[in-house]
Amino acid sequence: MSAPAPGLGDFSYLGPLFDAAAVHRADDHFVPPPEPAVGSSLAQDDEPLKSWGVANFVRSSLTAGLFHVEALNKLVTVVRKVDPYSPWTLLRCVLENFATAVxxxxxxxxxxxxxRALSLWDEDFRNRAQHEADVHHVVTGPDEKTGEQRRQEVKQLADNLGLCPLSTPRAGEIIVTAASTAGLDPEQTRASWRVASGFAHGRFWPHLRAAEPTGVVSTPGGRLISFQVDDKQLESLATACRTxxxxxxxxYASRSTPP
Structure with missing residues (x-):
């Protein structure tokens, strides 16, 4: 990680996360994990699910998270201009992506x-159906299906496999479960996610809990308070993302390799 620009502040504590992401970098792209090998536990999980398996969703979530990390890396080391919102917003995405993979x-x-995999696919197709309704999408090809049709196929597959009714995955629940599995404090990790979500949505309360006031500027309508990132709390979120x-x-490496 490059040295911060004068006046930017020291964001070197983000270095371990950037370094962990760089492991998956190859020239101008990120390298997704390989397809599960035949005989591995992950391949066995996915065999009846086909393209709707665990591996495809893990690889997609992992790749999305890595690109969000890279965006933050460039913001800090190349653009060298960090506002109080963007780091939280990007790391919120990273946390959700990596927690989902875990x-x-x-x-x-x-x-x-x-x-779990089919529940995520069910939600994915539900969101796709909502978008198709918004844009008034019309099926044109003989083999093309709508998001709602695909969603019904997912539900039918779950029934055929004797799985209990699919449920809507909740980000907070996923994060708590994943954090516990990875050895993190689940409540602290969820608290970091709540703060990051607050900044992402432009809420007021995160400034009171995870920002540091740096000055006051008089305006025609009153006073404008300047804030900067609370490094300690942002570091905690970055550490959770790296973990x-x-x-x-x-x-993934363990479960995609035969015993």
């Missing part, structure tokens, strides 16, 4: 992991 990989039973990333990499 959550998918670490279900206690094969059926439990399949249920989840490294846990995902270890578990």
């Amino acid at each position: 959550w998918l990989l670490e279900g206690q039973t094969c059926d439990g992991r399949r249920h 989840l990333l490294e846990h995902t990499a270890r578990q």
Whole structure:
């Protein structure tokens, strides 16, 4: 990680997360984990799920998180201009991405992991159906199906496998479960996520709990308070993201390799 620009502040505590992400970098792209090998536990999980398996969602979540980390890295080391919102917003995405990957990989039973994967696919197709309704999407190809049709296929597959009814995955619950699995404090990790979400949505309360006032400027309508990032709390969030990333990499490698 490059030295911070004068007046920017010292964000070197983000270095371990940037270094952990760089392990997955190759030239101009990130390298996704390989397909699970035949005979591995992950391949066994995914065999009846086909393209709707655990591995595909883990690889997608991992890649998205890595790109968010890189965006923050460039903001700090290349652009060298950090506002009080962007680091929290980016790391919120990172935390959700990596926590989702851990959550998918670490279900206690094969059926439990399949249920988690199909629940995410069900939600994915529900969101797709909402978008298609917004844009008035019309099916044109003979083999094309709508998000709602795909969603019904996912539900039918879950029924065929004897899985309990699919449930809507909740980010807070996923984060708590993943944090516990990875050896993090689940409540502290969720608290970091709540703060990050507050900044991402432009709420007022995060400034009171995770920002440091730096000055007051008089305005025609009153006074404008300047804030800067609370380094200690942002570091805690970055550390949780790194832990989840490294846990995902270890578990994927273990579960995608035959015993």
